[in-house]
Amino acid sequence: MSRKRRSEAAARLQARAPIFAALGDDTRLLLVAKLCGGRPHSISQLTEGSELTRQAITKHLRVLERVGIVRSIRRGRESRFEFAPEPMEGIKEYLEFVSEQWDQALSRLKSFVEN
């Protein structure tokens, strides 16, 4: 990896530091693991099997919501939470990704025709 690429990768990781920080907690990690199956959960469902109160669980969910990997949806009087990581840098990241795929494909083409 070139120095430029490495520093870009570092910058991307740095931008995600708040997310890693939010995940650096056993309770929150467990909540994310429960939600990452894709189905929204109510606070009661998320509190089940935990020694923590609804209030404590709600507080942890808000932390995850603030960094943008969990989203709450209101249904009547109840809030449900779902795992919803947003694309970090939108189109820029997408183009970088496609661009990288081309680099790999073309380097395979190069060894294919030159050998």
Added chain:
Amino acid sequence: MNDRIEKRIELRASVSRVWRALTDYREFGEWFRVKLDGPFVPGQVSRGQVTYAGYEHLKWEAVVQKMEPERLFSFTWHPYAIDPKIDYSKETPTLVEFKLEQTASGALLVVTESGFNKIPSGRRLEAFRMNDGGWTEQMKNIEKHVAQTP
């Protein structure tokens, strides 16, 4: 907004050798990592199965646009249309062009892919998921880790 990707690569091989690698469906499949059902024909759909490790369940589909011998090969497709449940045919595809030029040492290949601004924003998340560092994968790892170490 940047709407295209352009790659230039110098190849130490003749233009006709590179043309064959690009347009013979078996040779194309070798380096692009796809097993195609049959030859490329302008105006026709090219179908096949992805052979890229980890993505073998995906289908390949593109519409061949132009084949001007030893000069231009192009097709349209839906880049990294990786969710088998989504019908991508309603989306505007991107255009991929391979242009060849002879050089002193072999061939210059210029690849462009354009039309990204028409891709729905929801799709970008999928590309992100497909990436090695994708969240879904990460989360599965966390889930596994959490399940193993209660």
